[in-house]
Amino acid sequence: MVRKTEWQRADARSRLAAAGRIALAAGGTVTPQLIADVSEQAGIHPQSFRALFATDDEFLDAVQERLAEECAERLRAGLGGLAGLDDEQLLGSAAVALAQARPIDRGAVIIRAERRLRALRSPNAAESLLAAERRHLETLSAVVIELIDELDRDPSWPPALAARLILESYERSFEGWVFAGHDESDFDTSSYVTRTLPTLLARMTTPRGHRAVAVA
Incomplete structure (x- = not known):
């Protein structure tokens, strides 16, 4: 059997992560049946799955990276x-x-x-979870920094700190919105998006030509 090139391997992992993102979003977990299903959707033989993802956690981390990449693409657009x-x-x-x-x-x-539940049940998996969470945050932070740069304003906070605060506050507010029974597609009408987030953006930046106030 001809050994896959690195490009072919990365492409196969990407297709499996995309299929897994859809399957897992419905509330499933990684099972032999889910592996068979996502492999079929990705056009990959199920026996090749473990050659691409040695553990279930590695697969979940790849799915999470896929989530961040999709968001980055949508925001840049x-x-x-x-x-x-x-x-x-x-x-x-x-x-x-x-x-x-x-x-x-x-x-x-x-x-x-x-x-996260898997990491709590298996402390040995915590390190890889934290690494995946850092990659997720870094991918999204890079695009939020681009968003801030589009405001024709100068940052008065360190851009990485501003992006992290925005993302973490956004996540908490979104979860509260969903848990309260609201439709997730209407979150752009929430008070967080219409009032809190514009205020955060205003305080983290200053109009070009004004002196920025340093944040300790």
Whole structure:
């Protein structure tokens, strides 16, 4: 059997992660049947699954990375709609653009909860979970920093700190919205998106030409 090139291996892992993202978002867990199903959807023989993902946790981490990459693509696609707006409109539109890019959705909450539960049950898996969470945050933070840069404002906070605060507050607010019984597709109408997030963006930045206030 011809050995797969690194590109072929990465492509196969990506297709499995994409199929797993759909299957796991429905509330499932990694089982032999799920592995068979996602392998079929990805066009990969089930016996090749373990050659690509040695453990279930490694597969879940790849799915989580896929979630972050999808969000980054959606947010970058929405950045072009911010041009030509005045400062007040810009902050509100940027908040809505972030929400519509869905940095987290119900499926992502389910998948991340499953991964964290597995780590709690098996402390040896905690290190790989933390590494996956860092990669997830770094991917999303990079795009939020791009969003902040589109505001025609100068950062008054360190950009990485601002991005982290936005993402963590967004996640907590989104979970509260869903747990309260609201439709996740309406989160862009929530008070967090319409009021809190524009305020955060305003306080983390200053209009170009103004002196930024240092944050300790």
